[in-house]
Amino acid sequence: MPSPLASLRSRLARAGDFGRRKSPILRRVPPLHDLLEPASRIGYGARGFVYLSAGVLILLAATDLIGDAVGTKGAIAWMALRPFGRLWLLLVGLGLSAFVMWRMLQVVFDADHExxxxxxLMTRMSQAFSGMSYGFLAFSAFGLLFHAPENPAAADEARSHEQAAVVLALPWGNWLLAAAGLVLLGVGVANVSRAWREDFTEYLACSPRTCRRVAPLARAGVIARxxxxxxxxxxVILAGLRSRASDVATFGSALDAVERQPAGPWILALAALGFIAxxxxxxxEARFRRIRPPRNLAL
Structure with a gap:
């Protein structure tokens, strides 16, 4: 009996064949197999653009050239207020959507043959969480196309307080909020651990010399994340333990809290360089990543 994934692949392949037989326009569209590689590379490029922008903005905040630090979501909101902001948002949203598509193929169709x-399974689960986070980021970019607040940081913080208040209103809400903070802490620890044990050049089709040069960029970036x-x-953990929604911070305001500590600007500058890396x-990865087509994907 075929597995559910095999059945899904078969249905998608039949749907693709049916569409091409019925529509002259679809017959001119290259098969998904041929579109997958360029779309995935665009996705990696969009991710790089977002992190590079966030890193530069964090570095400017650390040197007091701008007011507040921002995370990846804040960097996208910052783009919305710049000249040609809607065009940037559209391009970034589409690029991140392409990256989410690639993550879906990695998870569901085992594109990397894990x-x-x-x-x-652990690798594919990590890719699933990554896909969801970048999906939310793409959704934020598209949302800002229709409504870009004058102060994105304040709007984001107000939204975080509202969401925390909803959680705290639930039974055992304070413990649920604290647990959410522990999950975030676990994600941070997992990233730092991954930076030391993972071979980030495993999927790169570049020379050994180039791989040796670029591997430190990946390690520094994952540690910074x-x-x-x-x-x-x-x-978030303290907000849960104190049952105070107003204590919940956004990514950017949490970085601002770090900046206010002794040696905070230096720590923030190191984090910025890690994001840039x-x-x-x-x-x-957009240039050298091995994009291997999923098995039995014949759309």
Whole structure:
């Protein structure tokens, strides 16, 4: 008996064949197999652009050239207020959507051939969480096309307080909010751990010399991402324990809290350089990443 995934692949393939037989326009569209690689590379490039922008803005905040630090979502909101902001938002939203599509193919169709052993399933689960987070980011970009608040940071913080208040209103809401903070803390620790144990050049089709040069960019970027989660996680945990929705912070305000500590600007500058490094590595992945087609995907 075929597995559910095999049945899904078969149905999608039949739907693609049926559409091409019935529509002359669809017959001119290249098969999904041929579109997959360029779309995935665009997705990696969009991710790199977002992290590079966030890193530059964090660095400017650390040196007091702008007011507040921002995360990836804040960087997208910052774009909305710049000249040609709607065009930037549209391009970034489409690029991130392409990246989410690639993550879906990695998870559902095992595009990287990870298998179903323990390591493979853990890798695909991580890719699923990554896909969801970038899906929310793409949704934010498209949402800002229709409504860009004058102060995105304040609007984002107000939304975070409202969401925290909804959680706190639930039975055992304070513990649920604290648990959400622990999950964020776990994500941060997992990123730092991953930075030391993972071979980030495994999927790159580049020379050994190039791989050796770009691997430190990936490690620095993943460490910075992991450490950047931790202040936000601590604030969410404390908000849950104190049952105060107003204590919940956004990613950017959590970084601002770090900046106010002794040596905070230096710590923030290091985090910014890490974000920039991760953005640069994403561009390298856009160029050299092995994009292997999923098995039995014949749309």
């Amino acid at each position: 298998g179903i052993d323990r390591h493979g 992991g450490l950047a989660y931790m202040p936000l996680a601590v604030l 991760f953005g640069a590595f994403s561009f390298i």
